[in-house]
Amino acid sequence: MTDAAAPTVASGIDTPEHSLWSDVWYQFRHHRGAMAGVVIFALIVLLVIAGPWIWNTDPTYIDVKARNAWPSFAHPMGTDNIGRDIFAQVIQGGRVSLLVGFTAMLISLLVGTLVGVLAGYYRRLDGILMRVTDLFLALPLLPLLLVVIMLFRDTLRAAFGPETGIFLLIVFIIGITSWMNTARIVRGDVLGIKEREFVVAAKSVGTPSRRIILRHILPNVLSPIMVSATLGIANAIITESALSFLGLGFPSDFPTWGRLLFDGANFMTLTPARVIWPGLAISMTVLSINFIGDGLRDALDPRIRGR
DSSP, rough: HHHHHHHHHHHTTTOOOOOOHHHHHHHHHHHHHHHHHHHHHHHHHHHHHHHHHHHHTTOOOOOOOGGGGOOOOOSOOOOOOOOHHHHHHHHHHHHHHHHHHHHHHHHHHHHHHHHHHHHHHHHHHHHHHHHHHHHHHHHHHHHHHHHHHHHHHHHHHHHHHHHHHHHHHHHHHHTTTHHHHHHHHHHHHHHHTTHHHHHHHHHHHHOOOOHHHIIIIGGHHHHHHHHHHHHHHHEEEEEEEHHTTTHHHHHSOOOOOHHHHHHHHHGGOOOOOOHHHHHHHHHHHHHHHHHHHHHHHHOOOOHTTTT
16 A cells, blocks of 8 residues: 555656746856846946936036046046046937937837738738848948938928937938848748648638737747847947947937047047947947847747757
């Protein structure tokens, strides 16, 4: 009797259950580069958001006596040619650059996901949407951005103000010209998922296509969408910085990291800190986001997650 009851007791021991997201988190937190990226990016975001309370110097305050000053206790990153504090400007510029990155990423993600899902699910739309995607991919991005900004910059500035108008223009242009890679990746996944058994079963019982897309297709393409979201932020920040460095971004009294680089380029030999600090902020932000994207890609890939 004792021997017969032993297997019953052993079989009753609870084993830990693993869900998809617990396995994803386990793989992600064991990716050293991704965790380092999370820490660095969180520190940058925290500094940008809480910076005005930590360092309450006005970024537009002019102190002519302290112009072109090197880093000191009063000015940790030095000052520019008219005495404005560079540390305060970097904090203020980070707010704008990160806001541009997140907003442009959301636009490109929505457009790319919509085009990719429609092209992958509806065969009659596949050819048209993919040829439009190829057309956008073939366009030279930087010259196109320059032409559009030159054409519509003054109109939007007059309608919404100098800061809001150029913000809306830059965010829209970056978002509408960076959705193509997301669309191609999502389309490839949808082509494989729509032939799976659960999708075929949903079609066989008369489930509407809209419900199939929302309940069955989209949840299974979240992994490439999340990876594209992280990389889209980095791409938008770099594009905005390039436009501002060319003098076609925000005005000088509305700083971004790229605008600070543009304004400090002529004084690089006199005060190198003017280009070192905003350049370092851009580099660390983009690098940390890329590491996070690599970690998400590995964690969401079932072929790697089980290793």
